Amino acid sequence: MDEVFRWTTVLTLVQVFFGVIIGLYFWNLLRAQQSSRVALRRESAHELERIRKLRAISLSEPLAEKVRPQSFAEIVGQEEAIKALRAALCGPHPQHVLLYGPPGVGKTAAARLVLEEAKRSPLSPFGKEAKFVEIDATTARFDERGIADPLIGSVHDPIYQGAGPLGMAGVPQPKPGAVTKAHGGILFLDEIGELHPIQMNKLLKVLEDRRVFLESAYYSPDDPNIPAHIHDLFQNGLPADFRLVGATTRPPEELPPALRSRCVEIFFRPLVPEEIKLIAANALKRLGLKAEEGVLEVVAKYATNGREAVNMVQLAAGLALAEGRKDIRVADMEWVASLGQYDPRPEQRLPTQPTVGLAVGLAVCGPNQGTILEIEAAAVPRARGKGRLVITGVVEEEELGQRGRRFRRKSTARSSVENVLTALRALLRVEPMDYDLHVNFPGGVPVDGPSAGLAVAVAVYSALTGLPVDHRSAFTGEVSIHGQVKPVGGIVPKVMAAARAGARRVFIPRENYQQLFQELEGTTVIPVSHLEEVVKEALVAGDSPAARTLSALGLGL
Numbered sequence: 001m002d003e004v005f006r007w008t009t010v011l012t013l014v015q016v017f018f019g020v021i022i023g024l025y026f027w028n029l030l031r032a033q034q035s036s037r038v039a040l041r042r043e044s045a046h047e048l049e050r051i052r053k054l055r056a057i058s059l060s061e062p063l064a065e066k067v068r069p070q071s072f073a074e075i076v077g078q079e080e081a082i083k084a085l086r087a088a089l090c091g092p093h094p095q096h097v098l099l100y101g102p103p104g105v106g107k108t109a110a111a112r113l114v115l116e117e118a119k120r121s122p123l124s125p126f127g128k129e130a131k132f133v134e135i136d137a138t139t140a141r142f143d144e145r146g147i148a149d150p151l152i153g154s155v156h157d158p159i160y161q162g163a164g165p166l167g168m169a170g171v172p173q174p175k176p177g178a179v180t181k182a183h184g185g186i187l188f189l190d191e192i193g194e195l196h197p198i199q200m201n202k203l204l205k206v207l208e209d210r211r212v213f214l215e216s217a218y219y220s221p222d223d224p225n226i227p228a229h230i231h232d233l234f235q236n237g238l239p240a241d242f243r244l245v246g247a248t249t250r251p252p253e254e255l256p257p258a259l260r261s262r263c264v265e266i267f268f269r270p271l272v273p274e275e276i277k278l279i280a281a282n283a284l285k286r287l288g289l290k291a292e293e294g295v296l297e298v299v300a301k302y303a304t305n306g307r308e309a310v311n312m313v314q315l316a317a318g319l320a321l322a323e324g325r326k327d328i329r330v331a332d333m334e335w336v337a338s339l340g341q342y343d344p345r346p347e348q349r350l351p352t353q354p355t356v357g358l359a360v361g362l363a364v365c366g367p368n369q370g371t372i373l374e375i376e377a378a379a380v381p382r383a384r385g386k387g388r389l390v391i392t393g394v395v396e397e398e399e400l401g402q403r404g405r406r407f408r409r410k411s412t413a414r415s416s417v418e419n420v421l422t423a424l425r426a427l428l429r430v431e432p433m434d435y436d437l438h439v440n441f442p443g444g445v446p447v448d449g450p451s452a453g454l455a456v457a458v459a460v461y462s463a464l465t466g467l468p469v470d471h472r473s474a475f476t477g478e479v480s481i482h483g484q485v486k487p488v489g490g491i492v493p494k495v496m497a498a499a500r501a502g503a504r505r506v507f508i509p510r511e512n513y514q515q516l517f518q519e520l521e522g523t524t525v526i527p528v529s530h531l532e533e534v535v536k537e538a539l540v541a542g543d544s545p546a547a548r549t550l551s552a553l554g555l556g557l
């Protein structure tokens with residue numbers, strides 16, 4: 001009995017002993033957890049206080065925000081592009097859009113306003129909650145393993161740090177990218193031309209599917225540990241039904257055809273000095289500042305786009321305010337121009353008087369950007385058939401970019417001049433090879449040979465006849481060897497460049513004529529089909545022997 005009692009006591013003591021040990025262990029564990037929780041809470045409270053203090057500090061609204069256009073009406077000079085943007089996005093069936101144009105002319109400003117405009121339309125499918133998600137293609141980096149992709153989305157696999165309770169349970173977690181965040185709204189992808197080709201392909205797939213399918217080696221459709229919503233996301237994809245608005249400063253041919261064919265293409269044009277002045281004047285008004293006479297002219301002389309105009313105004317405003325003034329002086333703006341090392345905008349000027357062998361051609365020098373281009377010709381009589389043809393100033397080879405592919409294009413200017421000579425030979429009944437002919441393209445602009453044909457023809461014709469070319473006329477068109485005037489590309493920016501430079505008449509191929517040219521003030525656009533129609537009009541009449549010969553040929557001026 002005693003024996004049994006003794007054993008029972010020993011066992012009880014052992015149990016109590018282990019009970020105390022285990023109890024102490026758990027108590028310590030709890031205490032450790034408790035104290036780490038208290039430490040975390042203390043740390044978090046400290047951090048929250050720091051964040052609150054940071055939030056309490058706020059500077060005044062940046063000037064750039066203050067002057068940013070708040071409505072379409074405040075975007076200067078882009079009425080046509082905005083009309084197209086509205087048509088593409090504010091109707092019952094919004095489309096994907098690509099915005100082309102030089103930097104700082106209002107592409108981003110217009111894109112930011114278009115969703116609000118669309119929401120006001122009763123026909124629009126964009127709901128009240130539709131989001132405008134903005135991302136820059138140059139920063140939308142992704143890594144090849146797909147761990148992080150801010151544009152398309154990625155899967156957070158359980159092996160990665162910070163995978164949380166789901167990660168600890170071995171569950172892969174799909175993380176939405178910008179395409180999903182923009183679901184039901186607009187995804188604005190700035191600098192879309194810089195997007196990596198792999199991401200571009202993924203984006204095209206999303207546009208097609210209107211959802212994103214993500215993959216993970218850790219996902220199994222049969223895994224019972226994976227929660228239902230994650231099965232759903234892997235099997236049905238993350239929603240990504242949005243409208244894309246991509247903006248780029250690249251020309252259309254540098255964007256993938258597969259993207260272009262899915263989008264409406266809209267062109268923003270470069271701003272003219274009068275528009276730059278208006279943007280600067282509006283910015284000054286918003287800032288509540290006055291400007292001395294001549295200030296806006298300085299801005300228009302140096303700023304080539306809206307952003308530069310606004311930046312110049314901001315700095316001049318800062319200078320004036322720092323000196324306690326509410327007015328901006330010409331000297332302030334000139335100081336800003338010299339500090340920012342702005343170059344004066346090259347002036348597009350027509351020749352000042354009719355000149356023999358000098359014609360004004362037109363070229364495209366950027367997306368939706370036209371320029372005038374002087375073409376010179378000189379002719380010196382030579383022994384019969386002994387003349388030589390010299391062509392100078394032509395950029396012989398041009399490198400064209402094509403996303404990863406670059407190729408060189410031989411200038412076609414030389415063959416264009418030769419075509420023109422053949423056409424003139426038939427028309428003039430003179431032999432150009434009886435003259436030493438020199439055709440020069442000053443300025444080193446890459447000349448798209450065929451479209452310069454009409455201006456070359458006029459310059460050479462003038463040089464051969466000695467009759468000056470009307471200096472207020474500009475010419476564009478390809479000339480066939482039979483003297484027909486064929487259509488060319490970029491007609492609208494070319495005509496606009498001529499009008500801006502002050503041309504009174506612009507001769508263009510008949511097939512290129514558009515109704516909108518009738519609205520130009522002070523410039524008449526004349527559609528022509530044959531070289532004969534042009535030479536009759538383009539040369540200034542005179543009583544020279546050449547003029548008399550032309551009269552005899554029935555080409556009298």
Ligand SMILES: Nc1ncnc2c1ncn2[C@@H]1O[C@H](COP(=O)(O)OP(=O)(O)OP(=O)(O)O)[C@@H](O)[C@H]1O
Pocket residue numbers: 067068069074075076077078101102103104105106107108109110190247248249271279305306307308310
């Ligand atoms: N046409 C314009 N009318 C009024 N303000 C303009 C215009 N263009 C530019 N601005 C001013 O310049 C700022 C920058 O323009 P925005 O960002 O729209 O240019 P962007 O064409 O998108 O250029 P980027 O390709 O460099 O982004 C605007 O916030 C606005 O203050």
